[in-house]
Amino acid sequence: MAALPRMECPCDDDFDLWLELLEVKASEGLLDALGDFLQDYLRTSGRKLYVMGLSGGIDSSFLAALLHSRRIPYLGFCLPIASNTPAEIERGTRVAEAYAMAPASVSLTHKHDFTELYRKISATFAGIYPETTPVAEGNLKARTRMLFLYHVAQLHGGCVLSTDQLDELLTGFWTLHGDVGDVSPIQLIPKSSEYDLARMLCARLADPAPLQAAIEAVPTDGLGISSSDLDQLEAESYAQVEDMFREYFRLRRDERDRGLTAEQAARKVALEGSGPVRRFLASGFKRNGAVLVDPRGALA
16 A cells, blocks of 8 residues: 555635545554554654653554554653543553553653643743633643653654544644644544544554553543543534534535525534534634745735
8 A cells, every 4th residue: 555645734614625534434454554654754754753642542542552563663651730530540551551662772651740840830820820721721731741742752853743633623622732743643534433443453452451441431631621522522422523524514515516595504503503513613723723924925
């Protein structure tokens, strides 16, 4: 199979492309191609290894197990901060210990509690600007972890691996400069398909138990904002999230191409009031990346 091509994030109004991505299904071929891509990227980029945080959730656990199965070097760290539950910490640590692929020359401890560091940073910020919210504090936790991961990557000639997937991309469900790394191998894969890929990968592992535990766990962001990711997304399942986006993008495409009936227009408005689509409409700035201003217009 040819190496998976790189691509930019789709524009929010590229409805056909979003619909294509939502139809990506798990297969043994896709699992192999993801491993090939991760192996090839290190070779072509000149980087020595990947660095990633291990939360105990499905996304980081799947990628850690995939790297392990392909013997691709990476440094994985479980970095609990204040609101992580004992179960999350245990799963993240088990994944690190079972699937660690650090080079022989690198000696490291997989678990580091950053609670005190976060509290010092939070208290310092509060002394300057006292207003805060649970989401703002969650972002601060994510950015504290990412500060460490990039520091380690710099020291070891590595690059930071993102663990987000398509459902999170669509809903803006990540922290800018906190969850976004250098390489995002599963960013355009639906969450439901990722679960299927993880189950396929379990069959290839000598010790699938740590990955299986992540598959079975209730998905959370570990930031103390809610009891589960689906609560924040206001959905019952990731399959429901994906179905809502399929319907919404088809309606938007039809609206652009030939217009909507009154019934279709009402349904579009209803979807725009739902948790997932409402988040999509509010988070375009995150998908677009930094805004670059072209100075050449002033030269005319």
